[in-house]
Amino acid sequence: MDVFEAMETCRAIRFFKKDPVPDEMIEKIIYAATRAPSPGNSQGWDFVIVTDRGVKEKLSHTIRVMLEPAVHAMEVVRGGFDKMDPVERRMLKGALNLAETLPDVPVIVLVCGKAVYPPDAPAESFVWSALYPAAQNILLAARALGLGSCMTTFHSLCEADLHHLLGIPKDMHVGAFIPIGWPDIEFGPLARKPIEEVIHREKWEG
Numbered sequence: 001m002d003v004f005e006a007m008e009t010c011r012a013i014r015f016f017k018k019d020p021v022p023d024e025m026i027e028k029i030i031y032a033a034t035r036a037p038s039p040g041n042s043q044g045w046d047f048v049i050v051t052d053r054g055v056k057e058k059l060s061h062t063i064r065v066m067l068e069p070a071v072h073a074m075e076v077v078r079g080g081f082d083k084m085d086p087v088e089r090r091m092l093k094g095a096l097n098l099a100e101t102l103p104d105v106p107v108i109v110l111v112c113g114k115a116v117y118p119p120d121a122p123a124e125s126f127v128w129s130a131l132y133p134a135a136q137n138i139l140l141a142a143r144a145l146g147l148g149s150c151m152t153t154f155h156s157l158c159e160a161d162l163h164h165l166l167g168i169p170k171d172m173h174v175g176a177f178i179p180i181g182w183p184d185i186e187f188g189p190l191a192r193k194p195i196e197e198v199i200h201r202e203k204w205e206g
Contacts, residue, residue, distance in 0.1 A: 001144040009188030013148025014094030016181035032141035036133035044116040050108040060102035066157035111176040131175030148183030
């Protein structure tokens with residue numbers, strides 16, 4: 001698949017079929033992740049791959065305990081789902097569905113890393129400049145293989161629990177929590193601003 005087609009149709013997928021994903025496809029996706037740039041070619045990333053249903057059930061429970069009250073509070077503030085912006089409503093419903101059905105999602109990839117750059121004075125800010133490009137490569141590689149995925153912030157709801165449950169070292173940051181599987185909805189096209197609204201030629205105007 002052409003890389004531009006992948007980018008133009010790489011919709012956030014939060015509804016998945018239960019069909020398994022072959023190990024070789026996941027390894028190909030992780031290979032793509034490790035082709036991403038990193039500061040000083042430090043390659044300060046590690047990937048936790050979760051396929052065990054029992055672990056996914058524990059993750060689902062932990063995430064829902066934190067997510068559902070937050071979504072309910074947002075619903076109250078907005079006056080109910082029906083009064084929300086359609087994009088926001090679709091995203092929240094998708095997030096709730098994903099948290100509920102997480103045990104059935106074939107694969108979860110956590111993109112992790114610790115401060116390793118610069119070598120003489122490692123700084124946390126450089127962690128994210130390695131992890132986010134790797135995560136983006138995961139999304140694009142999955143799309144190119146016909147698999148659905150999405151960036152989530154589920155890890156931010158329960159990072160301490162994730163470290164304990166998955167044995168992630170304390171000095172490791174979790175940068176992305178990415179479900180991967182065969183999509184149960186259609187891909188793209190994406191809704192984005194026209195580039196004319198975000199380009200500033202020579203100097204900032206408007």
